[in-house]
Amino acid sequence: MNYKNILHVDDDSDDCELFMEALQEVSGALYTAIYNPVEALRKLIDKEIKPDVIFLDLNMPFMSGLEFLTEIKKNEIIKEIPVIIFSTSQFSDIIQEAKEYGAHDFISKPNNFNDLKEILSKYAHTL
Structure with a gap:
């Protein structure tokens, strides 16, 4: 995956x-x-x-990540944009539910900066 235009939706x-x-x-x-x-x-x-891809948190006010994902998948204009859940949640039922809603992938937020760089280097257009 070599995404060049990344949208990150996260309330934090x-x-x-x-x-x-x-x-x-x-x-x-x-x-x-x-x-x-x-x-x-x-x-x-x-x-x-x-964007080429959306990194999406699950736990947000106003609209949860799953609600956001549901709305994207209903809309012809944007439903083909890959959505990668990027969340602290690691429960298998939530991961499964996100994939059933149409998530392209699920990544647990890493605890350190180097792990985050390694994850992003797999998805983003590299230098």
């Missing part, structure tokens, strides 16, 4: 900052973080943003 700005820093060390991919899933969905539908 610290997680987004860490994600961006790790991505910049391993990739030249464009990066957009949106902290509100409702806003992200609107921007996707209105074609304000056109």
Whole structure:
């Protein structure tokens, strides 16, 4: 996988900052973080943003990651964008449910920066 335009939907700005820093060390991919899933969905539908892939947190206010994923898969304009769940949750039933909802992959958020860089280097367009 060699994504060049990454959207990260996560309500935790610290997680987004860490994600961006790790991505910049391993990739030249464009990066957009949106902290509100409702806003992200609107921007996707209105074609304000056109990512190659979406990294999606599950536990967010206003709209959960699974609700967001469900809405994406219902929309003809954006349903083909791969969605990678990027969450602290590691429960097998949640992973299975996310895949049933149409998630492309499921990644547990790593505990350290180097592991995050290694994960992102597998998905992002490398330098």
